[in-house]
Amino acid sequence: MFNFFRVNDPIRLVGILLYVILFSVISWVFFLFPSTTPALMWMVLGERLSEGYLLYVDVIDDTGPLSAGVFTGLHLLFGRSPIAYVLLGKVFVLFQVYYWNNTLIKYRVFDENTYLPAIVMVALFHFSFDLMYLSPTLLGSTFLLLAFGQLFSHTVLQKESSESTLLIGIYGGLATGFHWNFIFFLPFIAFTGLAISGFTMRQLFLSIMGFLLPILLIFVFYFWKDGLEQALQVWPIVFNYPIYGYQPSLSWLAPGAFPLLLALIGFTISSFFRGATINQQKQRQLIVIWLLFSAGLFFLVKNNASYQLVVFLPALSYFISQFFLQFSWTFLNRPAFFGLVLVAPILTSFYWAARTAVDTSYFVVAPDEIALPKKSGLMVLEDNPSPYLTHSLGGPFLNYHMSVSYLQQEKTLPQKAQVFQMIRRQLPKQVLDQEGHFKALLEELPALKDFYSEANPGTYSLKYKTQK
Numbered sequence: 001m002f003n004f005f006r007v008n009d010p011i012r013l014v015g016i017l018l019y020v021i022l023f024s025v026i027s028w029v030f031f032l033f034p035s036t037t038p039a040l041m042w043m044v045l046g047e048r049l050s051e052g053y054l055l056y057v058d059v060i061d062d063t064g065p066l067s068a069g070v071f072t073g074l075h076l077l078f079g080r081s082p083i084a085y086v087l088l089g090k091v092f093v094l095f096q097v098y099y100w101n102n103t104l105i106k107y108r109v110f111d112e113n114t115y116l117p118a119i120v121m122v123a124l125f126h127f128s129f130d131l132m133y134l135s136p137t138l139l140g141s142t143f144l145l146l147a148f149g150q151l152f153s154h155t156v157l158q159k160e161s162s163e164s165t166l167l168i169g170i171y172g173g174l175a176t177g178f179h180w181n182f183i184f185f186l187p188f189i190a191f192t193g194l195a196i197s198g199f200t201m202r203q204l205f206l207s208i209m210g211f212l213l214p215i216l217l218i219f220v221f222y223f224w225k226d227g228l229e230q231a232l233q234v235w236p237i238v239f240n241y242p243i244y245g246y247q248p249s250l251s252w253l254a255p256g257a258f259p260l261l262l263a264l265i266g267f268t269i270s271s272f273f274r275g276a277t278i279n280q281q282k283q284r285q286l287i288v289i290w291l292l293f294s295a296g297l298f299f300l301v302k303n304n305a306s307y308q309l310v311v312f313l314p315a316l317s318y319f320i321s322q323f324f325l326q327f328s329w330t331f332l333n334r335p336a337f338f339g340l341v342l343v344a345p346i347l348t349s350f351y352w353a354a355r356t357a358v359d360t361s362y363f364v365v366a367p368d369e370i371a372l373p374k375k376s377g378l379m380v381l382e383d384n385p386s387p388y389l390t391h392s393l394g395g396p397f398l399n400y401h402m403s404v405s406y407l408q409q410e411k412t413l414p415q416k417a418q419v420f421q422m423i424r425r426q427l428p429k430q431v432l433d434q435e436g437h438f439k440a441l442l443e444e445l446p447a448l449k450d451f452y453s454e455a456n457p458g459t460y461s462l463k464y465k466t467q468k
Contacts, residue, residue, distance in 0.1 A: 002324070002337045008105070008113035016097060016118050020090060023126055023345055031349045033129050034356060035082065035364045037246065037385055038305060041398060042135070043080045044385075046071030048393045056234040057227035058422065060406055061399040062241075062302065065218050066177040067136035074134075089134035092142050097122050100314050103149040107156050109283050109318070116324055119341060121317035126345035127255055128306035129352050131313075140179035141310050147171035147189065148290065148314065154197035155282040165203040168193070169210025177214050180238050181300045186211055188293040196282050196289075230418055234406065241405035245304040246362035251355065252306060255348040262336060263316045266323030274326055291315045302401070305362060306352075364389060379428035381437045382458075394428030407437055420445050427451060427462055434458040 005012050045061055049072040053059055063071070078084040101118035104110060125131045131138075150168045172189050175182040189207055193199035199207070222228040270276070270284065294311040301308055320340070327333045356363050364386050377394020380387055381403065397403035411419070419441075431438050431452065438460055442448050455461040 001341070002116075002334055005115045005119045006112075006325075008115070012115040012118070013098060016115075016122055017094065019119065019122060019341075020094065024090070026346070027129065027349060031129065031353050033352065033363070035389065036130060036133075036305070036362055037364055038135065038303065038307070039082065039085065039130070039133060040364050040385055040388055042067075042071050042085070043075070043082075044388045044393050045398060046073075046075035047080060048398070050075045053426075054222075054225055054227050056231040057222075057225070058396055058426065059393075060234060060397050060403045062180070062238045062402050064136050064140065064176070064178045064180050065221075066174065066214075067139050067179065070134075070139060070178075085134040086132070089132045089138055092134065092138050093122070093125050093132050096142055096145055096314075097125075099145060099149060100317065103152055104318070104321075107152045107279070107283065108277075109152075109280060110321065110325055112325065114321070114325065117317050117321040120320045120324070121313055123341045123345060124259060124313045124316055124320075125310075127259065127309070127348055128252075129349065130305070130307040131310055133307060135307050135310075136179040137308050137310050140175040140177075140182045143171045143175035143178065144182060144185060144311065145314060147175065147185075148286075151189070151192060151197055151286060152283060154193070154199075155279050155286065162203070162206060165193075165199070165206045166210045169207035170213060172207075173211040173214035176211070177218055180235075181297060184297050184300055185293060188289065192286055192289055196285050233415065233418075237402055237405050237409075239300065241302065241402050243302050243304070244361075244401050247305055247355075247359050249304060251359070252309065255344070255351050258344060259316060259320060259340065262323045262340065263319040265327070266319035266321070269326045270319070270322040287315045287318050366390070377426075377429045379431045381431060381433045382435050387432060395426050395431065396422045404435075404437055407441060416445060420447060423448065424451075429462045430455075431460040432458065433460060 004015060041061070042063065045055075045059065045063055045068060048059055049055060049068055055061065055063065055065055055068045061068075074081075074084050074088070097118050100121060101115055104117050105113045147168045150164050150171065153164050168189055172182070172185055175185070186208070189211065190204060193204055193207055219228060219231075222231045267288075276284065291312065294315070297311060298304065298308070324333050324337060361383070366386060366389050378387055378391040379393065379395030379397055381397055381400065383400050385400070397407075407419075433439060436458075438452075439454075442452065442460075451463060452460045453463055
């Protein structure tokens, strides 16, 4: 198997596809994970936006607008179908694996052309069951990888390429539109472009303008929908509301220790014990800085979960491939290869299955039945989204933590009127509010008391005479 993928032959991509299918079948048969909180929220968001509502204007959530558009399209085509998210996620994973391996071959990153990085990278995607699930991070990282590939072209081509420079920025801007936190990679593009790829000031300006272009088009869309002012009020909260961790970072150490060890050895060998061309040295520097920025990204990310780690995988696959290609001790690198590609995915599946009882804020357990008809409008203003498993969103507040920050910030009189109109347009039939946030809102906006009464402690119902 090691020699099969080491050969430079595109037919090896069929082996990658069969590998993904094999472990998908194993996962579906033996490891049926419950729904996760982010996955449920993305499906609920797509469902709500498909009804004609607008993100940031009618629905408070931190999902990037381009990702929200994808989720809306998925709901229109397939409804609330987790299988659709899984299958489309695997398509993006396979594209990333193909593109990254093709980039390494095209720009002669290794001394030999090989498909080892492809099988290593797809094995790393099995580090956690949710890495291959369609997410804003996976969607955005795909375009970050496209930008990264264009940066690689500047380590080889010794001439100015305006088209490539502009594409670097456009891909980075699209990635940010899918996942707002990827705006952190704008300094990465500027720094590596100047320090490693040798950008002129004209090229740097082109890449920055290209980065801003998709974001400006998103603002134009909101202006066209007459929601730009409110979107600009909500958008900064994406970056400054409190961090909440679905999983402790140390929980990633057990399944990640072996790949990290291989990557560390590969980095040591490639940096200190093997010669490299000038281009290969530049490429290694790009990848090291990518890793540093990926680590720094977690100071921005609000919901720490294993699917956020997808940005590390291209760089890790590079250094692990260095280990397999440069380490000459066959009795060590062959067992390590089989351990990474075959044994580790099974062991990590057992590991995450055991954590379903521990990561209770990440995995969603079906709630007791709520006294509402199925699919009726519901708004949950508490840190427990499980009612959305059986009910649709009926109000504007989806992301609990972001919504609380939005409600608690100081508001002018026009902004209070906007909040009132936001709720008045939607009027959820029932509000779950064990934390008292909706109660405080009723005191702040007394006009809402004409619409809601407290049926039970922490539960508010729409008064019969106002129901549509």
